Amino acid sequence: MCPHAAIRPYLATSVTLQGAPESVIGKPANSKEMAGHQYFMQVSPLDCTGCGNCVDVCPTKVKSLTLTPLETVGTAELRKFEYLAALPEPEVEVNPTTVITSQFKKPLFEYSGACAGCGETPYIKLVTQLFGDRMMIANATGCSSIYGGSAPSCPYTTNGKGQGPAWANSLFEDTAEFGYGMALAG
Ligand code: SF4
Ligand code: SF4
Structure with missing residues (x-):
């Protein structure tokens, strides 16, 4: 739902993560379409407009997303974003009846x-x-x-x-x- 496609989910395998910066830390993806992948949610810090939509709709009880001033995280997040954005697109089958898998395209x-x-x-x-x-x-x-x-x-x-x-x-x-x-x- 990000109006600017600035925050995106990424998937990577242990092979594609070889040589990743230490700060690139994912979690095992827990659906069968994504088995064997690590899951990441990453923002492009220089493209985020700070609108807050992603934080507003984040459904976890304790917000998993927060807004943080660019000057405090910009360089580190940019490095992570550049690494994840350069990964090959995962071969995930898109189920047209749900919105979730489409977001990995x-x-x-x-x-x-x-x-x-x-x-x-x-x-x-x-x-x-x-x-x-x-x-x-x-x-x-x-x-x-x-x-x-x-x-x-x-x-x-x-x-x-x-x-x-x-x-x-x-x-x-x-x-x-x-x-x-x-x-x-x-
Ligand atoms: S938010 Fe701005 S760009 Fe989007 S539809 Fe409204 S006026 Fe147009
Ligand atoms: S704050 Fe707005 S522009 Fe930035 S990642 Fe969230 S939804 Fe996208």
Whole structure:
């Protein structure tokens, strides 16, 4: 649910963890789809906007997530994030009837310029985790077109195979026709 895909769960095997920094400490994943993996929850400290959504929804009685000033943890957390983010994507079968396994797929929409705590971007992120390698987006003008194409940066990205969403924006109220043209051209 992170609007910026700044906090993510990661999975790693003992093989992929060889040479990991000592501070990279996981826990055994406890579902059958993830057997043999270590589980991590890691934030990208330089991409977190501090919106607090993840802390608010954390369901444990004593919060497992807390917000901490960047200057006190930034360097250590950045090192952990860079290590985990560079790991190969785990081969986990995604069950389309639950949201959990989808979260181990790389989001193909990340670090957008939407407002901190935006309620719209988590849905876009989830759709790219399910279908992003073959998505074509005809984006009507609105918030999603602004944070979706804030030149010179772009929050849409690719998976390890170089596949990701194709995106274009249409101004005014012609999006359906615009998307139809994209579909015909594709
Ligand atoms: S505080 Fe907000 S931006 Fe930062 S990781 Fe949590 S949900 Fe994401
Ligand atoms: S104004 Fe737009 S970008 Fe900001 S929170 Fe609302 S939907 Fe998200």
